Amino acid sequence: MFGIHSSSFQRAFFGLCAAILLLPSTNWSQYPGYQQAADYTMTIDLDTTLHQYHGEMTVVLKNNSPDALNRAYFHLFFNAFQPGSMMDIRSRTIVDPDSRVGDRIGELPEDEWGWIHVENLQVNGKPVQFDHDGTLLDVTLNAPIGSGKKATFKMEWDAQVPRQIRRSGWMNKEGIEYSMTQWYPKLCEYDHDGWHTEPYIGREFHGIWSDYDVTINLPAGYLVGGTGTLNGQEDASISSGAWHFTAENIDFAWAADPDYIHTTEQLDDVTLNFYHQANPDFDAAWEGLPGYTAKAMAFLNDLVGPYPYPQYTVIQGGDGGMEYPMATLVTGNRSERSLIGVTVHEMAHSWFQAVLATNESLYEFMDEGMTSYVTSLCMSHLFTEAMAGKNPHRSSYSSYISQALSGQEEPLITHADHYQTNRAYGVAAYSKGEVLLAQLGAVMGDAARDEGLKTYFKEWAFKHPGPTEFKRVMEKTCGMDLDWYFQYFMQTTHQIDASIESIEAGNDTLTITLARPGVMPMPVDLLVTYTDGSEDAFHIPLVMMRGHRPLEENEFLLDDWAWTHPTYTIEWPTSKSIQRVDIDPLRKTADVHRANNSVVFDTQKSQQFLRN
Numbered sequence: 001m002f003g004i005h006s007s008s009f010q011r012a013f014f015g016l017c018a019a020i021l022l023l024p025s026t027n028w029s030q031y032p033g034y035q036q037a038a039d040y041t042m043t044i045d046l047d048t049t050l051h052q053y054h055g056e057m058t059v060v061l062k063n064n065s066p067d068a069l070n071r072a073y074f075h076l077f078f079n080a081f082q083p084g085s086m087m088d089i090r091s092r093t094i095v096d097p098d099s100r101v102g103d104r105i106g107e108l109p110e111d112e113w114g115w116i117h118v119e120n121l122q123v124n125g126k127p128v129q130f131d132h133d134g135t136l137l138d139v140t141l142n143a144p145i146g147s148g149k150k151a152t153f154k155m156e157w158d159a160q161v162p163r164q165i166r167r168s169g170w171m172n173k174e175g176i177e178y179s180m181t182q183w184y185p186k187l188c189e190y191d192h193d194g195w196h197t198e199p200y201i202g203r204e205f206h207g208i209w210s211d212y213d214v215t216i217n218l219p220a221g222y223l224v225g226g227t228g229t230l231n232g233q234e235d236a237s238i239s240s241g242a243w244h245f246t247a248e249n250i251d252f253a254w255a256a257d258p259d260y261i262h263t264t265e266q267l268d269d270v271t272l273n274f275y276h277q278a279n280p281d282f283d284a285a286w287e288g289l290p291g292y293t294a295k296a297m298a299f300l301n302d303l304v305g306p307y308p309y310p311q312y313t314v315i316q317g318g319d320g321g322m323e324y325p326m327a328t329l330v331t332g333n334r335s336e337r338s339l340i341g342v343t344v345h346e347m348a349h350s351w352f353q354a355v356l357a358t359n360e361s362l363y364e365f366m367d368e369g370m371t372s373y374v375t376s377l378c379m380s381h382l383f384t385e386a387m388a389g390k391n392p393h394r395s396s397y398s399s400y401i402s403q404a405l406s407g408q409e410e411p412l413i414t415h416a417d418h419y420q421t422n423r424a425y426g427v428a429a430y431s432k433g434e435v436l437l438a439q440l441g442a443v444m445g446d447a448a449r450d451e452g453l454k455t456y457f458k459e460w461a462f463k464h465p466g467p468t469e470f471k472r473v474m475e476k477t478c479g480m481d482l483d484w485y486f487q488y489f490m491q492t493t494h495q496i497d498a499s500i501e502s503i504e505a506g507n508d509t510l511t512i513t514l515a516r517p518g519v520m521p522m523p524v525d526l527l528v529t530y531t532d533g534s535e536d537a538f539h540i541p542l543v544m545m546r547g548h549r550p551l552e553e554n555e556f557l558l559d560d561w562a563w564t565h566p567t568y569t570i571e572w573p574t575s576k577s578i579q580r581v582d583i584d585p586l587r588k589t590a591d592v593h594r595a596n597n598s599v600v601f602d603t604q605k606s607q608q609f610l611r612n
């Protein structure tokens with residue numbers, strides 16, 4: 001906006017360079033062009049003495065892929081909760097075990113194991129061959145399911161609900177009787193990346209958006225909450241023990257306890273449901289929760305896009321907090337702030353895990369990281385006073401930076417199950433993922449990033465987008481090339497570190513030399529503060545961006561910095577005396593060494609400076 005017209009400070013405005021429009025659409029062939037569809041009708045009879053249930057279902061799979069399918073696979077998640085399972089061995093051998101799991105699976109007595117045993121399976125009316133293989137059922141079809149064709153699977157199975165270890169199970173530590181998540185044989189996803197048949201080791205999920213008609217029969221007196229819409233009256237279901245839910249475009253999760261208290265809150269046409277057990281220490285927190293949840297949903301509707309389902313349910317159950325479409329199970333014995341925090345995070349998943357539904361095993365940061373990013377903004381909004389003046393994303397920046405400096409960081413594109421440590425997974429998925437979005441503000445500008453996020457949700461809802469789709473929306477929103485940003489930040493562990501190498505304050509020229517000790521290039525914001533209190537702000541784009549973010553008022557645009565050039569020198573005509581010089585004064589970048597970003601002069605015009 002305010003370019004300098006001296007030879008040293010030529011404006012480097014590229015605008016919407018034609019080169020961008022001519023770039024090949026990388027990975028365009030990977031754009032999801034179809035979605036599989038599955039329609040489940042099931043009846044479940046739960047024996048609450050043995051913690052076992054019998055299930056019968058019909059699943060109609062519509063193969064919308066261009067390929068004929070010779071096999072089919074079902075997830076049998078409950079089989080993970082047996083001694084010797086992959087989840088058990090993994091949680092006992094990883095160097096930093098999750099304390100919620102540890103060796104608990106290995107210690108389970110047999111009547112507390114989880115298992116699913118398929119008794120009968122027919123496809124299109126004929127028996128088929130199938131094998132139980134850990135947490136998967138491998139089905140050999142009698143005839144391929146052609147592209148565009150439907151197949152009807154008819155299945156009967158028995159299952160034992162595991163003692164609560166993670167997410168699913170009976171009788172968790174807060175006394176909730178049934179947390180039923182990833183609890184039934186679920187068809188594996190086949191998409192543009194092929195089959196997704198990951199053995200379950202307790203991490204992420206990827207599946208088909210499906211429609212459900214579920215009837216659950218259990219003893220009278222239980223209250224059942226979950227995904228979908230209850231057909232009929234709740235009181236009648238409590239008395240009869242028969243619960244009938246229907247839902248579209250989801251996975252199906254539920255919980256049951258005779259002592260649940262059910263409250264509701266309305267936000268426009270979305271009903272918010274809350275289920276918890278009375279507990280004098282935590283009742284006040286649960287009474288405050290509905291109001292905050294409604295405010296949070298309104299905020300997220302505005303920030304990302306409209307919540308598309310008819311209801312959302314918050315259930316005391318499971319462990320910590322885990323997101324499902326239209327529902328979350330969270331532990332409930334928490335302070336109000338903690339209960340609101342976990343609810344906001346899990347509900348925020350609705351936009352990323354449920355609706356966009358990126359394959360979170362492959363790109364966990366596009367689920368957890370994006371969710372964490374909007375959660376931080378939402379918590380700032382809900383607790384404006386407490387958060388005043390604080391960067392909502394500060395804790396993610398610091399946890400990412402400390403992991404990067406530890407040398408234990410693994411690239412963001414590591415498969416969620418395959419990180420060497422739980423910590424490397426957690427920091428990458430949650431913290432670095434959040435930073436990736438927040439930091440885009442430094443690259444393309446905050447307003448463009450915010451607009452891009454809305455466009456991304458609108459264009460890719462219910463299509464399973466991946467990183468390329470997100471990157472392209474952001475590129476089109478800002479008109480710049482962002483390949484370099486995603487390549488460096490997603491695919492490598494190279495770090496950002498810009499530094500001030502030298503400052504020479506002559507009589508009428510200020511000369512500043514910057515360097516880039518970190519390998520990852522970034523555009524640089526530079527602020528010079530004079531002793532009279534005035535300031536000059538500069539923006540230095542990267543050549544690779546083919547453009548620059550919108551300038552702030554009175555901000556000067558400098559020449560682009562080529563990534564091949566280790567240093568960059570500015571000569572600025574001024575005779576004012578310098579107070580200090582700062583790189584990235586608003587701390588928008590995850591610069592791993594802040595100490596070399598600022599130089600403060602101890603006296604006017606002094607050539608000596610203190611590195612702070």
Ligand SMILES: [Zn+2]
Pocket residue numbers: 323345346349368371
């Ligand atoms: Zn999460």
